[in-house]
Amino acid sequence: MPKEVEITEQRELTQYDDPTVYKSIYDVVIAKKQPLDWRRVSGTEFRLLNYAAGESTEIAVGRVGAGGLLANFNRWEREYGTEDVITDISGLKKVMLLEREASMIQLNGEFQKKLGGMPVKYQGWATTGVICDVGGGVLVTVKMMGPEEEVAAQHENFMEFLKNIKINPMQEPSERSKKGLKIEEVKSGY
Amino acid sequence: MAKKNKNVGMLILDFFSSYLLCIACLVILGLLVWFSTLEMKFIGLSGALDKYYSSDLDKFFVLPTINGDKVLPLPLPGAYWVCAVLFLNMLVGGLIRIRKSWRNIGAVISHFGIAGLLVVGFVDHHESIHSKMETFQGNTYDYTTKFDFTSIEVSEFTAEGDKKKPYVIKHDMIVDLEDGMRRFKFQDLPFDLEVRNFREHAVVRDVANYVKSQESGESVDGFFLQPAKFDASQDYYNYGCYVQVKPKNGEPPRQIILCRSMGFPQTFSVDGKLYGVEMPNEIWPMPFSVELINSVGEHYPGTNRPSKFQSTIAWTGKDDDSVEKLKTIKMNEPMRYEGFTLYQANWSEPINGLEFSGFEVVNNPADQWPKACMWISAAGLLIHFALRLFKYLVRETKKQNANQEGEA
Amino acid sequence: MLTRKGKLKLMNKKIRILGFVLTMLVILAVAGKGIRSLMVSEPPREITGYQQWNTEVVEEMRSLPVQDGGRIKPFQSLARRYMYAMHGDRGMKILVNGERVKLTPTEWMMDVIFRPGIADDLPVFRVDNSAILEQVDMEVKTLRDRYSFNQLKPHFVKLQEMFDDVKSQIDSRGKASLSNEQEQLYSFMQLLQGYVGLRNPFFIDEKTQEQSGYTSMKDFYASNQSYVENLGVAQEAGVVSLIEFMDGKIISDAILMNVINRRASYSNLVLNPTAGERAWSSIGKRFEEVSSVYGDAFSGYSQQVIALKEKYGALNTDNLSDYFKDYVPVYKSYMDSLPPVQKMKAPEFDVVGNEKVVLERFSEGLINEVEELERLQLALSSEEAGKQQAGIIAFKEKYADQIDFGDEGGSISGEIILNKMNYFNYGIAILLFAGVMMIAMCLSVGTMFGRILYWVVFGLVSMACLFTVAGIVHRSWIMDRSPIGTLYDTMPFIVGTGLILLLLIEWIHKRGVMLAVGIVFGVAILFLAKSFEIMDASDTMDPLVAVLKSNYWLSTHVVMITLGYMGGIVAAIISHFYLIGRVFGVIDDKETKRYLTTIVYGMIAFTLLFSLVGTILGGIWAADSWGRFWGWDPKENGALLIVIWMLVILHSRLGGYIREVGLHVCSVFGFVVIVFSWWHVNFLGIGLHNYGFTSADAMGSIWNFYYMEFLIMFAGIVMAIIGTVKKNNSKIDKQVTAIAEKSALNQPL
Structure with a gap:
């Protein structure tokens, strides 16, 4: 087997390459466009969309089914060692996310996160986070965290990215009949 | 001189048409089947298929393993090769050399049928492709993913975020890279890819929650690849590897982790354009598209035992896409089209209201032959x-009449 | 007139036949021992004060339709399945006043549901490995024994802890990581939970009666009805007594609801259909939802009342109005948190009058279900057989038109008759009797009596065959499917078809050997079926999984494979007769040897035909189900091994590599191959055909069987070698004699 190979074979595009086609139940939230500086990486149990930027910055889109907006913002605050500073949603900055009004916070300071299961502290970190209530007790969160300089550098990308996150609609089969295709019932044993 | 040659030729013919060869082949085949069945508990169905029934020449000799760890010092030829010799034996002995008389007509016919079955097996082994199609309600699918074949796909994204036609690196060029490395060049792309650390079965771990062990790969963007022990009961190979992007413009190389379970391209940018690389099992475009209308699964009342699995799909052939046909696929009732067969393979409860149905799509030229072989063998016997x-x-x-006469 | 020498020869022959027969019996016994060792035998226990149910009442209860395992079946079938699983036997032996009594499954189940206090003393639970009980510090006497619920009760907490540990191990490492003991504990705890779930959750024990003041569920509903009236009465008596009355009702309700809730959450008692639903739901589950609301509401209420009482102390005219101001909202919020009140007409309650408007808090459907169960409970606790019987009949009539068998088919009366007919038990008994007759026949060979006995044996074997076939047909008719659907089904089918074939061959030749083969074959496999039914402890008539639900494939592929098994087994048993018969010298004449060999050869051909065609059909079925014709799956491999071995035998014979004894030795090995395919592959735990039955004991029996067969094969091979040596020696002797004679003739005179 050669050590260097030239690849010329290309595959025709199929529905596999269309991000709106469901390939797993995690495809409920998609973002077709992303900032060039970001690298999409593996998802996790709680992160539907996960990106890396710079050296150590992470941007994650997640879905939460418990607690309200306040409870989740407070959860993020605890990562900076503060407790329940935010008590009122109405005072927070508003942005549009998923065609709804969402609240945004920005935190900075000494950040604590897990490394190998053990808590580790990082100095001079920042978090920019947005939470949106999509109804049915479900919240969608978009969170960027990393060293202060990197987070500041990516702020514009982050705000642009918020516009690209969409909920992937589940197509109702009845939509098909609207396409005007003729339907022929075929018996088995084709 | 000519006589001696004839003798050697005759000897060879004698050997290949002999009963002894037939019996030896059958006994060895029997041993292989028996050993492989017992070993399946430890290495899984795919593992046993790979070890005992492979057509690779470097897997010619098989050393059966007892109880998962005791290797038997009894090298047997692989089942594929034994069947090949058996086929030859049946051809020469059972069909060509056998005396064609009324006495033997049944044997000849049944040999024909069984030889046909061996041909079916041969064609199935080399030519059939199995793949799966996992469908969610309301979505349309015109591709499947092949079983047991990994691949690496690299594609460019447009400014709008649409994917362009991906370059495909196939299975054979990846699986020998456990310890080695291979560099892949693409004419139209501004970078090369180096693939290394291929693992047949691995799991992606995040550094936040997991500690690395000696076999772990390096961390990239908060994740590392952990080689895992294959689980025979799941029979799912989670292929993984490390890829290094080497931009042609002299920028420093970047590491990317790939794994089958990730399910989407890992992205990076070079020269102001966005690219993605992923490691799905080989994507196989189909000459038709399938939309899942609904899937029905019923259980027997009060139990978890499935009583019915079926799906209704809207199927459109690529050559005739103005006519959409509705088809119901049930357990034991697949759909056939142009050499492809679509089977109801899995089913699960709707997740978050989204109905799901798993199909298996198979292309097997020898699909209908076993029926004919069966009738022929049965008739012969x-x-x-x-x-x-x-x-x-x-x-x-x-005899009984003679006895009676004798007594009379 | 026989000479003295002739008489001796006949006597020798009789002794040898006896030896031969005894050896066959020993083999059967060894096979049986493997199964017997799994049976538990201990002296029956005395149960004080046990009252046996009246036989007519039991008869009536047997045919009560219940839903279990996905189909509607008679109560008797349900009871049997649970008894096999928990008790490991078809009946429970106890002592009542010193007399031996055998409880049928139906009687036992009736005790569990309606007289749990008594049932808890019965030795229900069979434990095969007492080590699992020793781990919770229980005193055990033997490795295998049966224990009652009450004996196990003191150790429940510890058992539950161990069970939870095993469960978390299954979650993290999978079932395969469990040790043998852990698997046994897991199954045992599941059975224990099943037992608890069978008890009537609405049976109010004495303690709850005392504390809540209610004696039955009907009482409770009646109190709901009369609540409105009695509220007025208490009100007139004064505010304090009003409050006390309301509190009292709330407390009584809550006590009852909490007790029922706890029990109902375990209950899987399903005895009556649920209107409008195809799956009959356990009333316990539905009631649990409602009663938990009571429990929650009451705990909220009681906390606030306690706080109020602490605040106010004793009530008097001074603090009463303030207390009332605080109390009313507390009471109101309690009432609001209960399920909504429905107004409905009173059903046939005989406690309160009729045609009254009633306040009910539960849905009508739920009330009716509980009511009916209550009525049945009351009828069966009345201790009057007449009332008991009437109660059961009324219960059945109430739901008669809601019994819907759906696609699965079924017939309650048909199944009761099937259970009563015991076809396969009769088959065994008849065959055993035929065996005795056959021994007598062998001992009186050559006499008129012997000839009569021959026809008696033939008739008996035919009758056994008829019973077996009738059993198969009857089962098939009830299940509305092809005769073979599960592993259990294969056994009577093999016996039925095997006996038909053997009787046919016997009819042609009339030598008696095939009858003997039939007896051995029939007894062994029917007996195996009996034991398997208990060990497997599942209802063999339950509907099949989706992939097997195809009468076409069941009738073609499965039937052919099973016929293949049958052919190979019959051939092997005849070969056993041949080999053991020759070793004992019972079979020594050329004609008999040739006869047996020809039959075996024919059976091998039969086996090849059916196994080959059946295997290919299996492949075609797999191609339609799973997308591939052949997957080297364990069950497929098993079938292929049979085909391969039959081909090896035939080609070895054609090539002259084996002759007579060789054929029989190979045929015995065929038995080993068939048992591997029929049984062994099922216990390997992988592949598409995994039936899910794993048992280290069963594997032990299989290995014992393999050893026995290898012993017989070894004896045969030794015999063949000795025979060949003897033949060669006599050949050499003949040559030497010929040379000697030749040279003698050439001697000059």
């Missing part, structure tokens, strides 16, 4: 044994 039974009964009645 029936004729062969019926003739003998008839002769025996005739002899018995003659």
Whole structure:
């Protein structure tokens, strides 16, 4: 087997390459466009969309089914060692996310996160986070965290990215009949 | 001189048409089947298929393993090769050299049928492709993913975020890279890819929650690849590897982790354009598209035992896409089209209201042949044994009549 | 007139036949021992004060339709399945006043549901490995024994802890990581939970009666009805007594609801259909939802009342109005948190009058279900057989038109008759009797009496065959499917078809050997079926999984494979007769040897035909189900091994590599191959055909069987070698004699 190979074979595009086609139940939230500086990486149990930027910055889109907006913002605050500073949603900055009004916070300071299961502290970190209530007790969160300089550098990308996150609609089969295709019932044993 | 050659030729023919060869092949095949069945508990069905029934020449000799760890010092030829010799034996001995008389007509016919089955097996082994299609309600699918074939796909994204046609690196060029490395060049792309650390079965771990062990790969963007032990009961190979992007413009290389379970391209940018690389099992475009209308699964009342699995799909052929056909696929009732067969393979409860149905799509040129072989073999055996039974009964009645006369 | 020498020869022959027969019996016994060792035998226990149910009442209860395992079946079938699983036997032996009594499954189940206090003393639970009980510090006497619920009760907490540990191990490492003991504990705890779930959750024990003041569920509903009236009465008596009355009702309700809730959450008692639903739901589950609301509401209420009482102390005219101001909202919020009140007409309650408007808190459907169960409970606790019987009949009539068998088919009366007919038990008994007759026949060979006995044996074997076939047909008719659907089904089918074939061959030749083969074959496999039914402890008539639900494939592929098994087994048993018969010298004449060999050869051909065609059909079925014709799956491999071995035998014979004894030795090995395919592959735990039955004991029996067969094969091979040596020696002797004679003739005179 050669050590260097030239690849010329290309595959025709199929529905596999269309991000709106469901390939797993995690495809409920998609973002077709992303900032060039970001690298999409593996998802996790709680992160539907996960990106890396710079050296150590992470941007994650997640879905939460418990607690309200306040409870989740407070959860993020605890990562900076503060407790329940935010008590009122109405005072927070508003942005549009998923065609709804969402609240945004920005935190900075000494950040604590897990490394190998053990808590580790990082100095001079920042978090920019947005939470949106999509109804049915479900919240969608978009969170960027990393060293202060990197987070500041990516702020514009982050705000642009918020516009690209969409909920992937589940197509109702009845939509098909609207396409005007003729339907022929075929018996088995084709 | 000519006589001696003839002798050697005759000897070879004698050997290949002999009963002894037939019996030896059957006994060895029997041993292989028996050992492989017992070993499946430890290495899984795919593992056993790979070890005992492979057509690779470097897997010619098989050393059976007892109880998962005790290797038996009894090298047996692989089942594929034994069947090949058996086929030859049946051809030369059972069809060509056998005396063609009324006595043997049944045997000849049944040999023909069984030889046909071996041909079916051969064609199935080399030419059939199995793949799966996992469908969610309301979505349309015109591709499947092949079983047991990994691949690496690299594609460019447009400014709008649409994917362009991906370059495909196939299975054979990846699986030998456990310890080695291979560099892949693409004419139209501004970078090369180096693939290394291929693992047949691995799991992606995040550094936040997991500690690395000696076999772990390096961390990239908060994740690392952990080689895992294959689980025979799941029979799912989670292929993984490390890829290094080497931009042609002299920028420093970047590491990317790939794994089958990730399910989407890992992205990076070079020269102001966005690219993605992923490691799905080989994507196979289909000449038709399938939309899942609904899937129905019923259980027997009060139990978890499935009583019915079926799906209704809207199917459109690529050559005739103005006519959409509705088809119901049930357990034991697949759909066939142009050499492809679509089977109801899995089913699960709707997740978050989204109905799901798993199909298996198979392309097997020998799909319909076994039926013919069955009828031929059955007819042959029936004729062969019926003739003998008839002769025996005739002899018995003659004997009984003679006895009665003797007594009289 | 026999000479003295002739008489001796006959006597020798009789002794040898006896030896031969005894050896066959020993083999059967060894096979049986493997199964017997799994049976538990201990002296029956005395149960004080046990009252046996009246036989007519039991008869009536047997045919009560219940839903279990996905189909509707008679109560008797349900009871049997649970008894096999928990008790490991078809009946429970106890002592009542010193007399031996055998409880049928139906009687036992009736005790569990309606007289749990008594049932808890019965030795229900069979434990095969007492080590699992020793781990919770229980005193055990033997490795295998049966224990009652009450004996196990003191150790429940510890058992539950161990069970939870095993469960978390299954979650993290999978079932395969469990040790043998852990698997046994897991199954045992599941059975224990099943037992608890069978008890009537609405049976109010004495303690709850005392504390809540209610004696039955009907009482409770009646109190709901009369609540409105009695509220007025208490009100007139004064505010304090009003409050006390309301509190009292709330407390009584809550006590009852909490007790029922706890029990109902375990209950899987399903005895009556649920209107409008195809799956009959356990009333316990539905009631649990409602009663938990009571429990929650009451705990909220009681906390606030306690706080109020602490605040106010004793009530008097001074603090009463303030207390009332605080109390009313507390009471109101309690009432609001209960399920909504429905107004409905009173059903046939005989406690309160009729045609009254009633306040009910539960859905009508739920009330009716509980009511009916209550009525049945009351009827069966009345201790009057007449009332008991009437109660059961009324219960059945109430739901008669809601019994819907759906696609699965079924017939309650048909199944009761099937259970009563015991076809396969009769088959065994008849065959055993035929065996005795056959021994007598062998001992009186050559006499008129012997000839009569021959026809008696033939008739008996035919009758056994008829019973077996009738059993198969009857089962098939009830299940509305092809005769073979599960592993259990294969056994009677093999016996039925095997006996038909053997009787046919016997009819042609009339030598008696095939009858003997039939007896051995029939007894062994029917007996195996009996034991398997208990060990497997599942209802063999339950509907099949989706992939097997195809009468076409069941009738073609499965039937052919099973016929293949049958052919190979019959051939092997005849070969056993041949080999053991020759070793004992019972079979020594050329004609008999040739006869047996021809039959075996014919059976091998039969086996090849059916196994080959059946295997290919299996492949075609797999191609339609799973997308591939052949997957080297364990069950497929098993079938292929049979085909391969039959081909090896035939080609070895054609090539002259084996002759007579060789054929029989190979045929015995065929038995080993068939048992591997029929049984062994099922216990390997992988592949598409995994039936899910794993048992280290069963594997032990299989290995014992393999050893026995290898012993017989070894004896045969030794015999063949000795025979060949003898033949060669006599050949050499003949040559030497010929040379000697030749040279003698050439001697000059």
